[in-house]
Amino acid sequence: MARFKRERKLYHLNFEAADLDGFECYASGTTLDQFVEITALAEELKTEEGRTKENIEKQFTVFAQHLKSWNLDDDDDQPVPCTYEGLAGQEFDFVMAIMMAWMAAIASVPDPLAGRSDSGETSPAPSLALAAVSESLAS
Numbered sequence: 001m002a003r004f005k006r007e008r009k010l011y012h013l014n015f016e017a018a019d020l021d022g023f024e025c026y027a028s029g030t031t032l033d034q035f036v037e038i039t040a041l042a043e044e045l046k047t048e049e050g051r052t053k054e055n056i057e058k059q060f061t062v063f064a065q066h067l068k069s070w071n072l073d074d075d076d077d078q079p080v081p082c083t084y085e086g087l088a089g090q091e092f093d094f095v096m097a098i099m100m101a102w103m104a105a106i107a108s109v110p111d112p113l114a115g116r117s118d119s120g121e122t123s124p125a126p127s128l129a130l131a132a133v134s135e136s137l138a139s
Contacts, residue, residue, distance in 0.1 A: 010068060013101040020097060025070040027102045035106065038062055060087065063099050 009029035015021075030038070041059045044050030064084035072080040072090075080086040087095055 011105040013105055015097065015101055018097040023071065025098055026068045027066045028068055029106055030066060034062060063102065066102065
């Protein structure tokens with residue numbers, strides 16, 4: 001049997017819902033182990049006890065490891081490094097928009113029938129010839 005090596009997935013993140021027109025960001029996929037870890041951390045961060053500095057940093061450190069490129073410039077029109085440090089210097093809502101777009105991308109399952117078949121026509125709906133409703137007979 002021939003061996004198979006799968007190429008790592010690179011996601012072009014979607015920011016249609018956010019006010020980030022022109023921003024582009026690419027991030028890699030994650031392993032199942034890391035996905036479980038990130039999901040568990042996200043759940044912990046919903047609780048007061050779990051919202052520790054260590055958990056927050058860990059969540060964003062793992063996320064930053066998957067950032068591959070972006071077209072982000074700082075206030076001086078200089079490129080912001082696509083690293084944890086570059087991410088950490090951004091406003092929280094912007095960071096969360098990127099992270100949520102990444103989570104949506106890695107958690108989505110592609111449609112196996114993404115393309116249409118041009119091998120035939122759509123079948124027309126069958127004609128339903130219904131008889132007129134008759135008046136009920138008096139008994």
